[in-house]
Amino acid sequence: MSASTGSLGRGRPRIGLSPKEICGMNVWRRLSVPRPALALTGAGVLVVGGLVTLPVTMAHAATQCEVSYTTNDWPGGFTASLSIKNTGEALDGWTLRFTFPNSSQQVVHGWSARYSQSGQNVAVQNESYNGLVPSGATIEIGFNGLWSGSNPKPTSFTLNEVACNGGGGPTTAPPTTTPPTTAPPTTPPPTTPPPTTAPPGGRVDNPYLNAVGYVNPEWKAKAESVSGGNRVSNTSTAVWIDRIAAIEGTDDSQSNGPMGIRDHLDEALSQGADYIQFVIYNLPGRDCAALASNGELAPDELPRYKAEFIDPIAAIQSDAAYQDLRIINIIEIDSLPNLHANTGSNPGATPTCELVKQNGAYVNGIGYALATLGAISNVYNYVDAAHHGWIGWDTNFSPVALLLKDAATASGSTLDDVHGFIVNTANYSALREPYFQITDTVNGQTIRQSTWVDWNQYVDELSFAQDFRDELVAKGFDSGVGMLIDTSRNGWGGSARPTAPGPTTDVDSYVDGGRVDRRIHAGNWCNQSGAGLGERPQAAPEPGIDAYVWVKPPGESDGSSEEIPNNDGKGFDRMCDPTYEGNARNGFNPSGALPDAPISGAWFPAQFQQLMQNAYPPLS
Structure with missing residues (x-):
């Protein structure tokens, strides 16, 4: 998937509870x-x-x-x-x-x-x-x-x-006969009294706390195919459900194709895992400002999204066989921030983004997904909230929070159907910038005036996630709402990682010399050269943060570096081309993408090797 592409006005870059009442709409057509x-x-x-x-x-x-x-x-x-x-x-x-x-x-x-x-x-x-x-x-x-x-x-x-009689009867109605004397009584037998303790599947405040995550065997095998990959191959990563066919998969006795949702859930039970993570990612007109990760559904296919995508997912996840698993759904990457950042007068506005804003496909699609999946008592919905380099500006911060609330109360959803939010999904923004802060000044000039920061209010994901959580609570979300940060590829270690602040000659030298995020521009999102694995998944690492997670499986491509014909509907985005000189969304800078990349979602061993080499904290 393309982590994000968009624009923020003024040439700004786009980068990249308590148990809830069950009253839902798990819809299934199959x-x-x-x-x-x-x-x-x-x-x-x-x-x-x-x-x-x-x-x-x-x-x-x-x-x-x-x-x-x-x-x-x-x-x-x-x-x-x-x-x-x-x-x-x-x-x-x-x-x-x-x-x-x-x-x-x-x-x-x-x-x-x-x-x-x-x-x-x-x-x-x-x-x-x-x-x-x-x-x-x-x-x-x-x-x-x-x-x-x-x-x-x-x-x-x-x-x-x-x-209903089970079939196989005569072709004409049989005569009414007296029931056999051995027939049981017509009243139902006594039932078990209602339980006095919470049933299996009841939600906990933090589904990651004191819990073992599911290890995707498909990703594990790919990781171990690269030298040294066994150092991280037992890490829990998310399973991406990015098309209708991914729901059922093709893994059976006759093939060795991708596993479907039920396959992964069964494997999670076999592993004895406490939680499993799915990315729900197939909105109509998906990723309206990018090409590498456009989806299979047209902008006007909201009914199909509901009936053929969300409903079957809910039907599988609601199976009682999985009631003891904590099923964590990451809901629709990049979508809602697109409606704010890539519509109207913004330089990066696109016709597709305008259309899905006007017809309500994103807001109503996400609302329907939240209501339907949120009705399952052991499901936890986390909605994507972009990252600091996309909505950290004053003009985006509060409006996007309101847009998230609009979606969380659309199509039958309530705020209680949202367990939390996730930032930096499949992106590269640093968790912390240790050598400068947004309040720093150089020779009396605020670092917000630097080219890299560009008047943003944030310089890293942790400070952004904590403050954005406060903003969401102020907009009406539950005070216990939790945040996730995807740290799969934002480590930025290796020999290029700074070890001290930059020179204080001017704001640009100070910021560029000390920042650990080594991208050419904060608007670059595709297969970034120099990136490394970030913090390994852990629960409750900081106040307000439910977990650091690896939602983007490291080593899976963001998009092809050149156009590659395929049957998966994956397009070619020039931001994945290492020779591309950029556009308004990234300040007309080089893309910083790695060469020889496959289509989005495909295994990219060279990238995985780089991620391990530049991991921070380093791998042992």
């Missing part, structure tokens, strides 16, 4: 491989969700079905997952009906269907995109609900007014 669900015993007794009921009478043989109903319960609430298998003829539209055994049970919010409830009776109708169901196909739907006293499962279901 026709999946059928799986075991409801069955008939030898006596013809229907078994649903572990409960036993009397045989049912089928009215029409054309509609037959199997239903699996499972729940993940916590005190007063639950998430229900329903799998509806069509064992009859193909359906063109469907309505599922069932009755709650307990009058206190309520549907609060559902997904992948339209829900209505009258008393204890619930009706579920298909959405426009999943009404056609071939014979043998399975529909996956679900909802969040409330209960008191107990939460027994429904014991019978009808599909298009025909009782």
Whole structure:
């Protein structure tokens, strides 16, 4: 991905809680491989969700079905997952009906269907995109609900007014017969009383604290393919979900392709990890001011983003099998700062950025992602908040915080769906500048007048992250909101790292001589020459900071150094070309990019070797 490209006006560069209430919108549209669900015993007794009921009478043989109903319960609430298998003829539209055994049970919010409830009776109708169901196909739907006293499962279901009987019955309705004397009672068996302690999946204030992170085996293998890579190959890095195909992946017994979300979650369980990190990165008109990381969805494809990208991700992440994992989602890199920095009168404004600002694709897309994923009790959403070199100016600082709030309250989201924010994602801004501060002066002149600082209010990521957190709280976000800093490539060690302040002859000499960030210009973001691995991931390193993290897996390219035809939709951005002399976004300076780079996201061993060589703190 391209960490960032943009402009900030005046030629400024773009670089680069407590448990929350479950009332969400985990929406899923998927026709999946059928799986075991409801069955008939030898006596013809229907078994649903572990409960036993009397045989049912089928009215029409054309509609037959199997239903699996499972729940993940916590005190007063639950998430229900329903799998509806069509064992009859193909359906063109469907309505599922069932009755709650307990009058206190309520549907609060559902997904992948339209829900209505009258008393204890619930009706579920298909959405426009999943009404056609071939014979043998399975529909996956679900909802969040409330209960008191107990939460027994429904014991019978009808599909298009025909009782689900597991399929395989006669072609005409069988006569009604007296149930066998061995049939169990018609009342549900006693249920387990509600738990008195927090259920699995309840959120903690800091998901990284005292926790073991997931090690992506795919990245681990790449790291170990480079000499010395085993020194860092067991580091937890994020998994990037940057296209629809990445949700399912292609890793199976017939191929050795990329793993999908469920593959990674299963592997995390196998490792005994406490948390796993995903980058959710596929907005319509994605990265509207760059070319290297343009996405697959057009600016007007918000419905597709919801139905084909966010909904399936939520469906997998909400699986009860993963309820003990802390699932951390990094939401849509670079997007919202683009709407402020690359629209209107700013020199870097682009037609695509203007369009997604006008049609609300970014704000509403992120709001939908936050609401849908935030409804899962063990999910933690961290929204991307750029970095100091992008929004550290007075004209950007507060407006971007307001824009983040707009997105956090759009499309059903609330501020409680945001657990925190992340800065410097996939970028190179130094964590600390040890040899100068924003308050320094040289011969009576503030260093803000230097070419490098360019009137910014910040010179490094830590001070920016802490102050921006305060600004977000002032805008209404929870006072316990946490910040993450991506330190994967901002170490800037090696022989070029300064060891003392620069000369005090003038502000430029002072800043340039002492800064550890050795980029040619702060607007350079692609495969930077001289960069090194930064601080290794750690929890709660500083006040207000939940963790230093490696969200960008070191060694994965930001973009190709020349145009490379590919089937992944990856474009060519001149900021990745080492011969490029720049543009208004980087003050018309050379790009500082490494040569011979592959397309964004592809493995770049030469870069990884450099990152290890220039690591700070150094590698042992």
